Amino acid sequence: MNKVLILGAGQLARMMELAGTPLNLDVKAFDVRTDKVVSPIYPDRIYGDLKDGITNADVITAEFEHVAHDVLAECELSNKLFPTSNAIKIGGDRRLEKALLKSCNVSNANHYFINNKGDFDKALKCLSLPIIFKTALDGYDGKGQWRLKSTDDADVIWQDMADFLTASQTSVEQGIVAEQMVPFDREVSLVGVRRINGDTAVYPLTENHHTNGILSVSVAATVNSQLQQQAGAVFKALADKLNYVGVLAIEFFQVGEQLLVNEIAPRVHNSGHWTQQGADTCQFENHLRAICDLPLGSTALIRPTAMINIIGEDSVPNEVLAIPSATIHWYNKGKRVGRKMGHINVSGDTELQLAEHLQTLAKILDKKAYPDLIDFAKNYLEKLS
Amino acid sequence: MNKVLILGAGQLARMMELAGTPLNLDVKAFDVRTDKVVSPIYPDRIYGDLKDGITNADVITAEFEHVAHDVLAECELSNKLFPTSNAIKIGGDRRLEKALLKSCNVSNANHYFINNKGDFDKALKCLSLPIIFKTALDGYDGKGQWRLKSTDDADVIWQDMADFLTASQTSVEQGIVAEQMVPFDREVSLVGVRRINGDTAVYPLTENHHTNGILSVSVAATVNSQLQQQAGAVFKALADKLNYVGVLAIEFFQVGEQLLVNEIAPRVHNSGHWTQQGADTCQFENHLRAICDLPLGSTALIRPTAMINIIGEDSVPNEVLAIPSATIHWYNKGKRVGRKMGHINVSGDTELQLAEHLQTLAKILDKKAYPDLIDFAKNYLEKLS
Numbered sequence: 001m002n003k004v005l006i007l008g009a010g011q012l013a014r015m016m017e018l019a020g021t022p023l024n025l026d027v028k029a030f031d032v033r034t035d036k037v038v039s040p041i042y043p044d045r046i047y048g049d050l051k052d053g054i055t056n057a058d059v060i061t062a063e064f065e066h067v068a069h070d071v072l073a074e075c076e077l078s079n080k081l082f083p084t085s086n087a088i089k090i091g092g093d094r095r096l097e098k099a100l101l102k103s104c105n106v107s108n109a110n111h112y113f114i115n116n117k118g119d120f121d122k123a124l125k126c127l128s129l130p131i132i133f134k135t136a137l138d139g140y141d142g143k144g145q146w147r148l149k150s151t152d153d154a155d156v157i158w159q160d161m162a163d164f165l166t167a168s169q170t171s172v173e174q175g176i177v178a179e180q181m182v183p184f185d186r187e188v189s190l191v192g193v194r195r196i197n198g199d200t201a202v203y204p205l206t207e208n209h210h211t212n213g214i215l216s217v218s219v220a221a222t223v224n225s226q227l228q229q230q231a232g233a234v235f236k237a238l239a240d241k242l243n244y245v246g247v248l249a250i251e252f253f254q255v256g257e258q259l260l261v262n263e264i265a266p267r268v269h270n271s272g273h274w275t276q277q278g279a280d281t282c283q284f285e286n287h288l289r290a291i292c293d294l295p296l297g298s299t300a301l302i303r304p305t306a307m308i309n310i311i312g313e314d315s316v317p318n319e320v321l322a323i324p325s326a327t328i329h330w331y332n333k334g335k336r337v338g339r340k341m342g343h344i345n346v347s348g349d350t351e352l353q354l355a356e357h358l359q360t361l362a363k364i365l366d367k368k369a370y371p372d373l374i375d376f377a378k379n380y381l382e383k384l385s
Numbered sequence: 386m387n388k389v390l391i392l393g394a395g396q397l398a399r400m401m402e403l404a405g406t407p408l409n410l411d412v413k414a415f416d417v418r419t420d421k422v423v424s425p426i427y428p429d430r431i432y433g434d435l436k437d438g439i440t441n442a443d444v445i446t447a448e449f450e451h452v453a454h455d456v457l458a459e460c461e462l463s464n465k466l467f468p469t470s471n472a473i474k475i476g477g478d479r480r481l482e483k484a485l486l487k488s489c490n491v492s493n494a495n496h497y498f499i500n501n502k503g504d505f506d507k508a509l510k511c512l513s514l515p516i517i518f519k520t521a522l523d524g525y526d527g528k529g530q531w532r533l534k535s536t537d538d539a540d541v542i543w544q545d546m547a548d549f550l551t552a553s554q555t556s557v558e559q560g561i562v563a564e565q566m567v568p569f570d571r572e573v574s575l576v577g578v579r580r581i582n583g584d585t586a587v588y589p590l591t592e593n594h595h596t597n598g599i600l601s602v603s604v605a606a607t608v609n610s611q612l613q614q615q616a617g618a619v620f621k622a623l624a625d626k627l628n629y630v631g632v633l634a635i636e637f638f639q640v641g642e643q644l645l646v647n648e649i650a651p652r653v654h655n656s657g658h659w660t661q662q663g664a665d666t667c668q669f670e671n672h673l674r675a676i677c678d679l680p681l682g683s684t685a686l687i688r689p690t691a692m693i694n695i696i697g698e699d700s701v702p703n704e705v706l707a708i709p710s711a712t713i714h715w716y717n718k719g720k721r722v723g724r725k726m727g728h729i730n731v732s733g734d735t736e737l738q739l740a741e742h743l744q745t746l747a748k749i750l751d752k753k754a755y756p757d758l759i760d761f762a763k764n765y766l767e768k769l770s
Binding site for chain 1: 403406407408409424426427430665666674679680681682683685687688703704706707709710711712713714715717732
């Protein structure tokens with residue numbers, strides 16, 4: 001069982017191929033834009049169409065949750081798809097996600113489903129301001145969201161949403177989920193993995209920072225054991241409920257000592273990229289191990305590590321490489337504003353050393369391209385002092 | 386400067402491609418058996434012949450020292466070859482190697498060059514028994530060696546060597562180097578790297594164990610600072626003398642507190658594979674950084690790490706993956722007795738934990754395929770207690 005087909009041929013597939021090759025796993029990817037199976041490292045190398053890909057694979061998985069449902073159905077028929085299409089769809093539809101959380105009795109923000117003006121008016125009555133409205137399908141990196149802070153803006157926002165709903169051409173009916181905005185202290189995420197036999201392992205909780213709605217920095221360092229336990233219990237409940245196989249990421253809002261689930265991602269996750277340098281086994285290898293029914297690798301933290309996303313830039317100054325422990329991971333993608341082009345991992349023997357490396361990094365990188373990094377690094381260092 | 390051509394398409398080229406891809410380096414390899422340029426990860430993907438490879442590359446390097454001299458000459462003409470053909474040739478000819486050591490005043494075993502019976506007789510007079518005879522060219526992994534322990538065997542051994550010299554079909558004249566065998570305490574090696582601008586960095590000294598003449602285990606853990614300094618000075622002397630660019634490995638015999646050079650390898654080295662999990666930057670990435678004129682990566686030890694070669698076997702029990710920190714690196718090669726097929730890296734937060742992981746590993750692996758590992762692991766643990 002060593003031939004893997006990934007639905008989606010982006011950077012996550014690429015990093016899975018890089019992680020799987022030393023294990024002699026043969027990793028290919030189905031590029032949904034071209035309907036061709038390719039090597040994620042050599043995307044111009046074509047291995048046929050989806051049918052060929054399914055036939056040639058021992059196991060099939062996905063690098064993103066917005067895979068067309070007919071593709072998922074075709075893969076599931078082969079009995080090779082891990083996780084299930086059900087789990088993947090839940091990650092791509094906030095309504096299903098909320099239903100899953102409810103069925104597992106997992107805390108999350110108060111919310112209301114909206115399909116028409118009547119629902120919208122009810123949502124405004126049920127929830128208190130501010131409210132964030134999110135598209136049920138296809139939203140990511142802060143796209144497809146509206147924020148309502150004052151009822152004065154309700155009509156304008158509703159009109160915009162109504163236009164959006166009318167224009168939607170999704171195969172499943174589009175909808176909106178209204179969520180009461182949570183005054184959270186910080187955002188954290190948990191990346192965990194579950195094997196076919198039910199074994200699970202979770203990485204340390206990761207603290208996440210966003211810039212313009214896109215993840216900019218993730219840090220894995222000191223872990224609060226109470227929070228870690230809380231997050232681990234949520235992971236176990238959701239993963240077991242879904243009979244999940246592979247890596248599953250859960251984003252949380254931390255409010256005081258409580259974690260509320262923001263969203264789940266049925267795949268390897270950007271907030272887990274630090275595991276390439278900071279953990280015993282990286283998330284990409286562990287996902288492959290899980291779906292290929294190999295023993296899970298240890299998820300222990302080796303040393304405090306941070307990941308910095310490279311967004312919209314196709315180069316960084318060479319001095320970055322001179323920072324001890326700094327590692328650059330490029331995705332070999334064409335430059336585009338707001339696009340995730342690569343990431344930098346940086347570690348320290350201690351959290352203080354990590355903070356110092358982050359300071360150095362923030363000084364080297366272009367302030368325009370990494371607008372929050374200097375402040376983040378400064379605050380991080382101050383917090384430790 | 387991101388297109389790299391490697392002379393030789395074996396596992397070292399493969400691991401360089403895996404290390405270089407995240408840096409967006411385009412790594413190709415010239416397969417000397419087929420005279421074609423290939424992707425080391427996808428060796429059936431062909432990118433033309435040597436001439437094409439040289440034209441398309443920004444820099445050229447080698448994964449082994451026994452590259453045909455006309456190939457080296459053709460590459461050198463392009464001014465893209467790092468290290469120089471001179472440095473590569475020295476690694477492939479023990480006579481040149483000994484001359485280099487002499488010119489740098491670096492300690493090594495007493496030796497004598499042999500081309501005929503007269504030289505052989507003189508060697509027996511100059512050196513005391515036991516003597517090891519090594520072919521000047523093409524010897525590796527204990528092949529092409531004779532050991533003389535008693536003068537009674539001299540005639541038989543000479544006849545065998547004479548036959549060997551007659552049969553040799555090397556483009557450069559073959560020869561024999563007689564070396565007085567050194568009663569060493571252990572074998573260690575130093576992997577270091579030098580950039581075009583003269584910057585150097587060395588990894589911690591690695592202790593090496595051989596089984597049937599082939600490296601079986603390398604351990605990087607506690608470092609004796611006096612020895613590290615001694616080895617580092619030898620590295621600096623040799624690398625500077627050669628105006629070396631890239632990773633250079635030096636094998637030493639340790640006799641008491643003194644290091645004698647056994648041999649040098651002008652390339653990434655099997656005894657440096659532990660750096661993939663145990664060091665800030667692995668040797669493969671650092672070699673690429675050096676030849677692409679990027680800043681060298683830190684060579685600091687992250688945690689005690691051992692490498693175990695997988696020789697002649699194309700599988701290991703899955704339980705190996707359940708050992709925390711155990712990582713398997715397969716080379717995607719056909720199974721053959723005595724062939725290096727892959728390696729396992731295993732680490733520990735402490736040396737004691739590493740020793741425990743090694744014990745577990747030795748129990749899981751087949752005793753016939755890893756005959757010395759149980760004893761090695763036992764002794765290693767006892768040494769720490």
